[in-house]
Amino acid sequence: MSDEDDEIILSELDDEELVQQMFDDLYDGLKEEIEEAVRILLDRGWEPYRVLTEALVGGMKIVGDDFRDGILFVPEVLLAANAMKGGMAILKPLLAETGAPRMGKMVIGTVKGDIHDIGKNLVSMMMEGAGFEVVDLGINTAAEEYLEALEAEEADILGMSALLTTTMPYMKVVIDAMVEKGIRDDYTVLVGGAPLNEEFGKAIGADAYCRDAAIAVETAKDFMARKHNQLAAG
Ligand code: B1M
Numbered sequence: 001m002s003d004e005d006d007e008i009i010l011s012e013l014d015d016e017e018l019v020q021q022m023f024d025d026l027y028d029g030l031k032e033e034i035e036e037a038v039r040i041l042l043d044r045g046w047e048p049y050r051v052l053t054e055a056l057v058g059g060m061k062i063v064g065d066d067f068r069d070g071i072l073f074v075p076e077v078l079l080a081a082n083a084m085k086g087g088m089a090i091l092k093p094l095l096a097e098t099g100a101p102r103m104g105k106m107v108i109g110t111v112k113g114d115i116h117d118i119g120k121n122l123v124s125m126m127m128e129g130a131g132f133e134v135v136d137l138g139i140n141t142a143a144e145e146y147l148e149a150l151e152a153e154e155a156d157i158l159g160m161s162a163l164l165t166t167t168m169p170y171m172k173v174v175i176d177a178m179v180e181k182g183i184r185d186d187y188t189v190l191v192g193g194a195p196l197n198e199e200f201g202k203a204i205g206a207d208a209y210c211r212d213a214a215i216a217v218e219t220a221k222d223f224m225a226r227k228h229n230q231l232a233a234g
Pocket of ligand 1: 158160164195
């Protein structure tokens with residue numbers, strides 16, 4: 001760390017400056033600084049969800065753009081991801097603290113061949129915060145692992161994440177395996193990830209494409225409400 005950086009005292013920055021500084025620190029992969037800044041914003045009364053979306057996700061967008069443009073490379077992006085995870089770990093218990101009643105159970109994982117997990121982790125956190133039980137299968141998840149977990153966990157929802165155009169078709173492999181096994185209609189299938197869109201979700205036979213974590217929560221709630229109504233009617 002340079003002398004110049006030493007002079008920045010995060011707690012002395014106003015909110016706007018602090019968020020800008022967090023963008024820089026995320027970019028530089030400075031995990032401890034990100035953790036400190038998250039705590040400062042929380043102390044100042046920011047809602048955990050606001051810290052997550054405005055400071056962390058906002059900062060990661062800049063990292064993503066420069067990665068795409070060849071300005072940042074994998075090692076730097078890994079450090080940024082690590083710093084982001086440090087901030088997310090502080091927010092996770094707070095987002096889950098809503099005390100909401102159990103809404104349903106979701107099995108989620110990033111598909112086979114894909115190791116991106118930040119978005120998936122965010123979805124898991126937000127779902128837990130909304131009262132869902134989440135079984136996270138991690139990254140690089142094969143169709144058999146999804147299917148086994150759905151049955152073993154008696155889940156309501158399958159969530160799949162893919163960040164690569166080369167791995168998103170694997171979602172169809174999983175859904176086809178469910179169809180083949182005759183269990184497709186036993187679960188709500190939600191998919192998400194930056195390269196996906198609504199059309200893709202429909203084409204592969206998912207119930208819905210979720211653009212972000214907040215939409216995933218709303219969509220999951222809608223489907224659970226429909227399921228309860230059907231059960232009540234039948
Ligand atoms: Co990767 N990477 N990466 N990467 N990486 C992307 C995805 C890329 C778009 C970068 C770019 O070129 N602009 C590009 C993909 C291009 C393409 O396919 N068209 C890319 C590439 C090429 C690669 C490698 C191939 C690079 C290489 O090795 N040459 C390699 C692939 C490795 C592999 O998976 N096999 C690779 C590796 C990596 C790192 C390991 C360095 C790191 C991942 C670290 C980690 O996740 N632990 C990384 C990162 C961090 C990124 C970017 C920069 C950021 C992704 C991220 O975390 N975003 C990404 C660029 C970008 O997306 N702009 C990029 C923040 C996160 C909050 O957003 O994941 O979109 P997102 O999740 C959102 C929504 O999409 C949605 O909700 C989330 C929250 O709102 N959502 C869901 C996501 N999943 C959901 C599931 C649901 C519902 C909603 O289920 C119900």
